[in-house]
Amino acid sequence: MTSPVWHPFTQHGLDEPIPLVTHAEGAALYTADGRRVIDAISSWWVTTHGHRHPRIMAAIREQADRLDQLIFAGWTHEPAETVARELVAMMPRPLDHVFFSDSGSTSVEVALKMALGHFANRGEDRSRIVVMESSYHGDTVGGMSIGARGVFSRSYAPLLFDVERIPFPEQDRAALTLDALERACMARPAPAALIVEPMILGSGGMRIYRPGVLRAMRDICAAHGVLFIADEVMTGWGRTGALLACEWAQVVPDILCLSKGLTGGSLPLAVTMASGEIFESHRSTDRARMFFHSSSYTANPIACAAAAANLAIWREEPVRERIADLVRRQTEMSAPLERKVNNLRQIGTIVAMEVQDAQGAYLSALGPRLLAFFRERDVLLRPLGNTIYVMPPYCISDADLTRIYAVIGEAVAAVA
Numbered sequence: 306m307t308s309p310v311w312h313p314f315t316q317h318g319l320d321e322p323i324p325l326v327t328h329a330e331g332a333a334l335y336t337a338d339g340r341r342v343i344d345a346i347s348s349w350w351v352t353t354h355g356h357r358h359p360r361i362m363a364a365i366r367e368q369a370d371r372l373d374q375l376i377f378a379g380w381t382h383e384p385a386e387t388v389a390r391e392l393v394a395m396m397p398r399p400l401d402h403v404f405f406s407d408s409g410s411t412s413v414e415v416a417l418k419m420a421l422g423h424f425a426n427r428g429e430d431r432s433r434i435v436v437m438e439s440s441y442h443g444d445t446v447g448g449m450s451i452g453a454r455g456v457f458s459r460s461y462a463p464l465l466f467d468v469e470r471i472p473f474p475e476q477d478r479a480a481l482t483l484d485a486l487e488r489a490c491m492a493r494p495a496p497a498a499l500i501v502e503p504m505i506l507g508s509g510g511m512r513i514y515r516p517g518v519l520r521a522m523r524d525i526c527a528a529h530g531v532l533f534i535a536d537e538v539m540t541g542w543g544r545t546g547a548l549l550a551c552e553w554a555q556v557v558p559d560i561l562c563l564s565k566g567l568t569g570g571s572l573p574l575a576v577t578m579a580s581g582e583i584f585e586s587h588r589s590t591d592r593a594r595m596f597f598h599s600s601s602y603t604a605n606p607i608a609c610a611a612a613a614a615n616l617a618i619w620r621e622e623p624v625r626e627r628i629a630d631l632v633r634r635q636t637e638m639s640a641p642l643e644r645k646v647n648n649l650r651q652i653g654t655i656v657a658m659e660v661q662d663a664q665g666a667y668l669s670a671l672g673p674r675l676l677a678f679f680r681e682r683d684v685l686l687r688p689l690g691n692t693i694y695v696m697p698p699y700c701i702s703d704a705d706l707t708r709i710y711a712v713i714g715e716a717v718a719a720v721a
Contacts, residue, residue: 321673322680329356332701334685342683345709346696349687350507350539352570354618355700361569361614368610377405377603384609391616392576395548397557400578404596405604409538409564410443412575413500416560417447418598419579420498420532423586426594433496434468435489435531437482441508442500442536451500453509456668469496473506474518483521490529498532498560503550504652507539511657511694513650519554532559532583538575542566543628544696546653548619559583568611569618574604627699628654634703635695638710645717646693657694660720675716684712 312323325337332355334342344352354361368384375382389403404419406412417434424431434451442448449458450465458465469489474482489496503519506512526533535558540550542565547553549561560583564575587596602608618624631654639656643649646658660671669690679686686693686709693716695709 319673321677324680331355331357332698332705340683342685343701343705343709344698345684345686346694347698348570348685350544350696351565352698353542353566354569354615354624355698356570358569358571358614358618360618361571361611364610364614365571365607368607372606374602375604375606378599382604382606382609384606384613385604387613388576388609388616391613391620392563392578395616395619396561396578397549397551399580399582400557400561401581402579402584404577404579404598405609406575406577406598407573407600407602407605407608408443408575409536409562410445410448411600412538412562412564412577413442413451413534413536414445414447415577415598416500416534416536416562417451417498419560419577419583419587419596420534422596423532423583424497426586426589430494431497433489433492433494435486435496435499436468436470437473437501437506438470439473439509439512440500440502440506440536442502443538473509473512474514476515479515479518482518483525486522486525490525490531495529496531498534499526500534500536502536503540503556504545504553505540505550505655508689510689510692511650511655513652516554519551520556523554523556523558534558534560534562536562538562538564543624543699544654546628546632548625567615568608569615571615572605572608572611574608574612624699631697631699631701634706638706639695642710642714642717645714645721654699655694655696657692660688660691660693660717671720674720678716678719679712682712682715684709686713 326334327337328335332344334344336342372382385405392403393401404415406415421432436451439453441452446464449461451468471485471489472478472482499522501522504513523533535551537549541563551558559580561578567576568574587594635654635656636651639649642658646660649658667690671691672688675688675693693713
């Protein structure tokens with residue numbers, strides 16, 4: 306019987322196999338036909354400590370027996386209060402306020418609305434949003450609007466709003482990027498915000514840029530009163546080797562978007578953190594100036610309990626040491642591929658490379674071939690066109706990591 310499920314980013318007309326996963330543990334997935342599959346991309350970048358971490362699973366079970374769901378408009382519960390307090394303590398000042406949502410895309414939508422509401426409530430005519438070309442910020446309407454335009458969003462163009470784009474800061478284009486941002490900020494009316502993926506683009510091809518550029522972008526925004534929004538949905542929670550990618554440039558955003566690893570990858574939850582200035586611009590005796598955003602499952606208690614357990618793991622276990630060890634192992638194991646691939650690169654626990662391909666785009670014919678190659682060898686890797694990347698859970702063993710890079714080497718040889 307054909308499954309009625311409509312899968313994301315899947316062309317069902319190609320009839321590609323869709324494995325049925327029955328359970329998971331650590332860095333491994335187990336399928337109904339008895340296979341053990343290495344999760345080399347943390348199940349789309351969310352699983353940080355590994356699947357079914359005991360502390361997180363225990364917190365979920367305990368909370369499920371106490372409180373499953375609660376309206377969050379005008380009501381609260383202890384798991385959300387705990388997560389908010391601990392996030393404020395963990396993240397840099399002055400990110401003193403926490404707004405809950407349920408995915409990376411919605412955390413970005415919240416950030417955009419916060420920025421626009423901030424200036425509207427202050428009576429300032431600022432509604433322009435500046436973005437970096439080739440970026441990705443989710444698949445909701447706002448996320449698509451500020452992301453790269455192309456095959457991903459072409460059919461939905463009537464829904465999207467206009468933004469101003471600055472070039473991606475390649476090594477020889479950093480000056481062009483900063484000049485474009487300066488000009489955008491000097492135009493009148495001034496922009497409301499710049500939103501960036503700090504240090505590395507995710508779905509835009511795992512392209513890395515320098516900390517100095519991020520620092521300079523932050524300085525330009527500050528000089529012109531433009532809000533700086535950091536989309537750390539992918540880069541946060543240690544992926545780049547630091548808790549936040551912004552740390553590499555020693556910058557603090559006005560608004561910070563977090564999701565994915567917030568619960569260790571166990572349940573959907575997101576937060577948008579903002580400075581006191583942005584919170585106060587919405588605080589008033591005038592109910593028309595409140596922040597008009599919510600979803601039915603805002604700050605779901607069970608998801609918040611998972612996040613609280615994750616924060617306790619970060620606080621009480623040697624997570625940073627595990628990350629540093631994984632960074633070292635990734636560097637050593639990827640090195641033999643340097644002469645076989647194009648542009649082998651690494652930032653923290655993320656390693657990426659290009660396999661030679663004339664098209665080189667997301668819909669490159671090479672992508673499905675690579676995907677099938679890895680699937681048949683029980684490794685979950687999902688190339689971005691001809692870009693292969695590895696982003697494993699921090700608990701991955703040497704044996705599994707060795708297997709990942711061996712299979713990548715086999716794939717490169719097969720393509721050649």
